[in-house]
Amino acid sequence: MxxxxxxxxxxxxxxxxxxxxxxxxxxxxxxxxxxxxxxxxxxxxxxxxxxxxxxxxxxxxxxxxxxxxxxxxxxxxxxxxxxxxxxxxxxxxxxxxxxxxxxxxxxxxxxxxxxxxxxxxxxxxxxxxxxxxxxxxxxxxxxxxxxxxxxxxxxxxxxxxxxxxxxxxxxxxxxxxxxxxxxxxxxxxxxxxxxxxxxxxxxxxxxxxxxxxxxxxxxxxxxxxCPRTQFTAALAGYSVIRGRWQQGEGRRGALVVADGQVPGSADGVIDDGAEAFGIAVPHEVTASRSSGAVQSRVRSVSVHAGRLRIEAENGLFAESDERVAVGERLWFTPRKMRVRR
Structure with missing residues (x-):
């Protein structure tokens, strides 16, 4: 055959x-x-x-x-x-x-x-x-x-x-x-x-x-x-968050979301104020009870390779050594985030 x-x-x-x-x-x-x-x-x-x-x-x-x-x-x-x-x-x-x-x-x-x-x-x-x-x-x-x-x-x-x-x-x-x-x-x-x-x-x-x-x-x-759409980025396991692009110097700027601003770097040309989405690798996203870029409730918690993976309601994922509970509000900060239209 x-x-x-x-x-x-x-x-x-x-x-x-x-x-x-x-x-x-x-x-x-x-x-x-x-x-x-x-x-x-x-x-x-x-x-x-x-x-x-x-x-x-x-x-x-x-x-x-x-x-x-x-x-x-x-x-x-x-x-x-x-x-x-x-x-x-x-x-x-x-x-x-x-x-x-x-x-x-x-x-x-x-x-x-x-x-x-x-x-x-x-x-x-x-x-x-x-x-x-x-x-x-x-x-x-x-x-x-x-x-x-x-x-x-x-x-x-x-x-x-x-x-x-x-x-x-x-x-x-x-x-x-x-x-x-x-x-x-x-x-x-x-x-x-x-x-x-x-x-x-x-x-x-x-x-x-x-x-x-x-x-x-x-x-x-x-x-x-190198996912080019929000769906593919999430499918590939990236943290994904939507917002509006606020232009800074050069390619740097921030993604403005309902509960704060997330600094990032634009992939390509994005007009100031345009809708966009940011992606980050989960191990480059920190979760804290005290401070950070954006705050969100924890949607789910799972274990990957011995580390906790936290999924937030706003679409971000983070890895942590601390025990957290579903429904708890945490601050999330991506250390590196690529922003796309």
């Missing part, structure tokens, strides 16, 4: 905005699509799968046109969509679910059963073939859903946050299994995720969507090192 190159120019009119994006994935590669909820990520996957009609544009897989001058039905595209929910056929047994794709492609009953049995072994459920999906745990159902998707030998696999509904025990195992199978089969894939770590592990390139349009693109490393 080998994936094919996927190229698309997608335009889909929705009630609130138009989703518009250009997609290009080399054969066997993975493209990650990131963005806040409601940005249009799933709409793009639906259009690629043939489930959402294009308002305008074109979709091409290898040397075949799927949308544009023609419209190829979803079942004939050789594109499989894997979602958060397993969506297994409840009336079929596990082995019948796995055999469905091969049978739909014209394989004999015997061939399809052999393929299904091999996948049961591969996902660690060799004795579950006769069960119905409702007799499996959520993690087991998602394993079967992954196997069913790949048993159909798609040329492109669309992944719509397939790990989001999994528990902490199942998610790492399914991530590894899916990554191994995509590498083994050379299947082209498009991954929608909220986790930059998933994009880093899987994808060679990324698109960041907001309100239906692409606002940033690049490799995962480029997005992590």
């Amino acid at each position: 080998t994936g094919r190159a996927l190229t698309a120019r997608i335009e889909v009119e929705r009630a609130d905005f138009t989703v518009s994006a250009e997609v290009s994935v080399a054969a066997g590669d993975c493209l990650a699509i990131l963005g806040p909820n409601g940005a249009g990520k799933s709409t793009i996957l639906g259009a690629l799968a043939g489930l959402v009609p294009l308002t305008a544009g074109r979709i091409r897989l290898g040397d075949r046109d799927l949308d544009g001058s023609v419209h190829v039905a979803p079942e004939h595209r050789r594109i499989t969509l894997l979602e958060q929910k397993p969506r297994l056929f409840p009336h079929l047994s596990v082995v019948e679910n796995l055999a469905f794709g091969p049978r739909s492609q014209g394989r004999s009953r015997r061939e399809a059963r052999e393929i299904a049995d091999s996948w049961l072994d591969r996902i660690g459920l060799p004795d579950a073939g006769g069960r119905k999906p409702k007799q499996l745990s959520g993690g087991q159902q998602q394993r079967v859903a992954v196997a069913r998707a790949l048993a159909a030998e798609p040329e492109v696999l669309l992944l719509d946050e397939p790990f989001a509904a999994l528990d902490a025990e199942s998610a790492p195992m399914i991530r590894r299994m899916l990554a191994d199978e995509l590498a083994r089969t050379g299947t082209t894939s498009v991954l929608v995720t909220h986790e930059l770590s998933d994009a880093w592990q899987w994808a060679s390139s990324c698109l960041v969507l907001n309100d239906g349009r692409v606002v940033e693109e690049g490799t995962p490393a480029e997005l992590a090192a």
Whole structure:
């Protein structure tokens, strides 16, 4: 099984905005699509799968046109969509679910059963073939859903946050299994995720969507090192705070927020008084009970590599050796902050 190159120019009119994006994935590669909820990520996957009609544009897989001058039905595209929910056929047994794709492609009953049995072994459920999906745990159902998707030998696999509904025990195992199978089969894939770590592990390139349009693109490393949007900066683990830019000398100035001013350095030209956002690395943000740049309540506290990470309600993160409580008001001061439009 080998994936094919996927190229698309997608335009889909929705009630609130138009989703518009250009997609290009080399054969066997993975493209990650990131963005806040409601940005249009799933709409793009639906259009690629043939489930959402294009308002305008074109979709091409290898040397075949799927949308544009023609419209190829979803079942004939050789594109499989894997979602958060397993969506297994409840009336079929596990082995019948796995055999469905091969049978739909014209394989004999015997061939399809052999393929299904091999996948049961591969996902660690060799004795579950006769069960119905409702007799499996959520993690087991998602394993079967992954196997069913790949048993159909798609040329492109669309992944719509397939790990989001999994528990902490199942998610790492399914991530590894899916990554191994995509590498083994050379299947082209498009991954929608909220986790930059998933994009880093899987994808060679990324698109960041907001309100239906692409606002940033690049490799995962480029997005992590130099994010250009507030969403991407937060996704990459930076402290992020919004305000209005107050120009100082040279590139220096301050970001004026509701509860104070945060000194920083402008990345590029920012007009005095313009809305902007600042980003800082969490270990370069101090938290104090006595004084600082801005004051905010603590939203959450977690432990990273033996140090407390404090998330403030204003979007800043800080690292601390002191114990603090959720709801406590602290002063936060970024030592270095880059400010962008």
